[in-house]
Amino acid sequence: MKTHIATLIENIRASFWFIPVLMTLGAALLAYAAIQIDLIFGDDWLRSFGWLFINNPDGARAALSTIAGSAITVAGTVFSLTMVALTLASSQFGPRLIRSFTRDRSTQYALGTFVATYLYCLLVLAEIRSSTDFTLVPNLAVLLGIVLAVAGIFVLIYFIHHVSVIIQAQHLIAVISDDLQETIRRLYRPALAPDSDEAQQLKQAAEMHAQIGEDGGVVPAGASGYLQAIDEDALLELAHRRDLVLDLAPRPGDFVLAQGALARAIPAEAADEELAREINAAIVLGAQRTPHQDLEAYIYQLVEIAARALSPSLNDPFTAMTCVDRLGAAISLLDEMQPPSPFRFDGDGHLRLVVNIFTFAGAVDAAFDMIRQYSRTQAPVTIRMLESLAQIAAQTKRADRRAVLQRHADMLRRGAQEALPEPHDLSVVEERYRRVMRAIGDRASPSAGCSPRHKRRK
Known part of the structure; x- marks a missing residue:
């Protein structure tokens, strides 16, 4: 389960919609909070802001309408520039590099800023009341709308600069290189001393695995796709519970064929349909390779x-x-670094799982x-x-x-x-x-x- 959640989080990070959606929801909450503060505390404490204080309903509507229209227009511009960058990246650097662009936080925050500002202004506009008997202008909410508009100007300036940088080959190569080195540090660890106890245990496990040879029953894959992640803890627990050894054939990044060999179970008679179902539930297949476990x-x-x-x-x-x-x-x-061991042991020190490492x-x-x-x-x-x-x-x-x-x-x-x-x-x-x-x-x-x-x- 933990591996499935980690893969989901990685896919969300690579998506283009998550941050803008969060910012839009945050804008709705901000609009509600600002209006409630106006209703509770009034507007006397805001008069010190001078010309930024708008107490006229028509003026407030005009200001918020202008900000909302400008924000959604600029959001369209940001989206267009992003699509141009993605098209350029796909044609010049390759379609697999689009993931690096969609993961870019600056682009996501820029789009989220303008969409959130648009929604905020719409929600505040709906609360402005003007009649012969009753007038309501949420002054704090209107002031915050002006602040968001000013912040949006600086975000737009930064975004234009950022787009001119991210389409450069040198920048993209540096970003991928940093991600690659970060993944190495996450998946690997400093090398072991040759005479350490752990190194000796791994040597014994390698000898044991060599003796097993090609014995064992084949466990087929339930579907085709790229192996994105393996829940090793679940497989280790499964092998311990059923008192067997699992030898996983593919590694993250390999393409798995439906009904192809996914693992070997030792002893061979343990390779039944229930075991195949549990092993398939412990792996994540997808339409493309993801770098979460795939260096x-x-x-x-x-x-x-x-x-x-x-x-x-x-x-x-x-x-x-x-x-x-x-x-x-x-x-x-x-x-x-020391590559992760292909051998996994249970709490009693018995070899239970063999994985294919890079x-x-x-x-x-x-x-x-x-x-x-x-x-x-x-x-x-x-x-x-x-x-x-x-x-x-x-x-x-x-x-x-x-x-x-x-x-x-x-x-x-x-x-x-x-x-x-x-x-x-x-x-x-x-x-x-x-x-x-x-x-x-x-x-x-x-x-x-x-x-x-x-x-x-x-």
Whole structure:
């Protein structure tokens, strides 16, 4: 249930309607409160506001009508500018990047400000009374309407500036990169010491999982869609209650086919219809990938910007190089972290759940494979990718991760040798490749961190 709620909250955050609706409801409450204060305390204390104090019913109606008409007109302008930005983002950066625009809080607050001001003025207008026997002008409510109008002017100025900023590639790349690094810190944790008790437990669980092999009964998926989230607590409780081990095949971000293999239950006879129903209830499927538990979704957003920038229609290698820099920073941060364990244990220490995790090698492949394929003839991008690999290799300590970086450096080198005709470009690529190899060799040597020059001085 907690995972379903978290996914719902993430989808609400990415929606364009939630903040404006809240602000509109808040405007209705503000109008009611202001009118009630006017009825209770009167208007004598407001006369000190001078020309802002409007006690004439016709003047109050004229002021509120003008503000309401202007607010709804500007709200339409804000909506139009937003649609232009979304159209531009979809065509230039890719349709999957629209989510980053709809999540933008400044745009939501700007639209909500003008819609809320419009509703506020309408509600206050309805309370103005004027007849031969009775006159009611809610002076505080009218004054607040004027204040909202003045605030709306500054909101509009800021929004125009903000739109000019968010459509820039550099800004969008920075926003996605920040979200990517925040997700890494949320899903991962600092690396464990190899000899720690937890590390030993994970090693034993890996050996136990290898012994299980392909045994177990297949649990089918109930529907097709992208796996958005997994409620691991519910699955762990289910496995403990039924005294079995669940091996979940897909991970968040994978596309699941209806009646396809969703999990394996061990022992095999436990894979009945009731178990399938409970497992399907513990996962969230959707029409698109969401980054709540899917780190690869953010990586692919940066990759998509880079791939489009390298297309012949745009031919913008600088944007692609910026994406490479940001991806390199994310991979570097990921190298410092410990991926979540694929093994989940119950309170008695028994292995109950095995999940499919996103590895360091998978992250490097997702970040660099497609860009490498699109940039075979782009020497600057190839060079920048090798520089990024050298920076990552200079800090990684694990041999398996250095092997991943070397594999990508080798592929970049071979691609450049086959696609770049200019000898000077090839010589630069070779020099950057040697940097990667030196960084990998230095970290692999026992005296890593001590340069040859320092050795000679000793």
